[in-house]
Amino acid sequence: MKISNPRRIVGSNAERTRLHNRQVVLGHVRERQPIGRAEIARISGLSTQAVSNIIAELEEDRLLIEAGRQSEGRGLPVLKYRLNADGAVALGIEVRPDAMFGALVNLEGETLFTTREALPDNAPSTVVSVARRIRASALEGRCGKTQKILGAGVVMPGPFGKVGISGAGQSALHGWEDSDPVAVFEEALDMPVVVENDATAAAVAERVRGVATGLRTFCFIYFGAGLGLGVVAEGEVQRGAFGNAGEIGHVIVRPGGRLCACGNHGCLETYASRIAARTRLAGAGIEIGSASDIENLYRAGNAHLMEWIDEASGPLSQAVGLIENLFDPETVILGGAMPDAVLDHLIASLDLPGGSVAARAGRATPRVQRGSCGRLTAALGGAALVIHDTITPRIAAKT
Numbered sequence: 001m002k003i004s005n006p007r008r009i010v011g012s013n014a015e016r017t018r019l020h021n022r023q024v025v026l027g028h029v030r031e032r033q034p035i036g037r038a039e040i041a042r043i044s045g046l047s048t049q050a051v052s053n054i055i056a057e058l059e060e061d062r063l064l065i066e067a068g069r070q071s072e073g074r075g076l077p078v079l080k081y082r083l084n085a086d087g088a089v090a091l092g093i094e095v096r097p098d099a100m101f102g103a104l105v106n107l108e109g110e111t112l113f114t115t116r117e118a119l120p121d122n123a124p125s126t127v128v129s130v131a132r133r134i135r136a137s138a139l140e141g142r143c144g145k146t147q148k149i150l151g152a153g154v155v156m157p158g159p160f161g162k163v164g165i166s167g168a169g170q171s172a173l174h175g176w177e178d179s180d181p182v183a184v185f186e187e188a189l190d191m192p193v194v195v196e197n198d199a200t201a202a203a204v205a206e207r208v209r210g211v212a213t214g215l216r217t218f219c220f221i222y223f224g225a226g227l228g229l230g231v232v233a234e235g236e237v238q239r240g241a242f243g244n245a246g247e248i249g250h251v252i253v254r255p256g257g258r259l260c261a262c263g264n265h266g267c268l269e270t271y272a273s274r275i276a277a278r279t280r281l282a283g284a285g286i287e288i289g290s291a292s293d294i295e296n297l298y299r300a301g302n303a304h305l306m307e308w309i310d311e312a313s314g315p316l317s318q319a320v321g322l323i324e325n326l327f328d329p330e331t332v333i334l335g336g337a338m339p340d341a342v343l344d345h346l347i348a349s350l351d352l353p354g355g356s357v358a359a360r361a362g363r364a365t366p367r368v369q370r371g372s373c374g375r376l377t378a379a380l381g382g383a384a385l386v387i388h389d390t391i392t393p394r395i396a397a398k399t
């Protein structure tokens, strides 16, 4: 699987400038709404005339609406604008080896629709037909004359491209090795598509509406089929040179330890992941499918599941220490396809290393905490990425 052109910016210079200025105006409106033209012009450095033209265009596109006039001391009350929350929507789709999740969010990031569909196999043709079904049910009765669809964020487990850990066992999507997911989903969904890995999308979801709201630098350990790491540093997601940064699951935590599907021995994923839990339980004759199977076992106090949590906590503690020393995050978030109760138990049983840059007095946030977006976190993140791309300038100075 290869991403041909992630987060592309197309068009002539003039077109790019126009799109950039639209993002600048939308970004200022989101941060300071309700806000008037003169104030946007002053903050952005654009001329008042340019701002007026952009606002007219954004009103036409139903992304902005008037928010009434407000007096600002002298002179006539000023006409203010705000985002038209329901004027536009974005679709998020997460593809996991055994299921697909869909979410529809509006311009303010509010969730309008969610769904889960079982996935019988990972062949692109199967995934595409389920994606079309999700699109149809998400948009049914919406997006007519009053709602614009901005695009879709499709979330898949990495790694992207043929690398040394491609196709590593149960966490990989099989059959996508030679496909370009951006092209496949743009054709299937008939809308612009961005493709992102699950851990990064989950981190974005937590920043837009979850426990990372207001944080600028944090990490997200994502329990998908395998284990991924999303890194947000200074408000920007970190992708690496080929979109594969954060393959924490294949970091070796026990040299000479268990054989991993990637060929290494002692990878984190063989101890602390759904695959590890599934393997542990299968050894005791217990088959698990969805996260709710794990939840039921946890509620019943299943001894094998408890032993797995004990076993996972050491390697996971070591990984958190490693992440802290590498990225100096404000916090490390755990989330994804694990029941909240299991994540809470895992967090409570961590024995975090004292020798870490994160072990300091006066912390404003805990070193490790659970995410709040639940099992839909990556699908919501996919949609949030589209919203983020619409209203955040990509090359402007941060505000």
Ligand SMILES: [Zn+2]
Binding pocket: 168, 249, 250, 251, 260, 261, 262, 263, 264, 267, 269
């Ligand atoms: Zn591995």
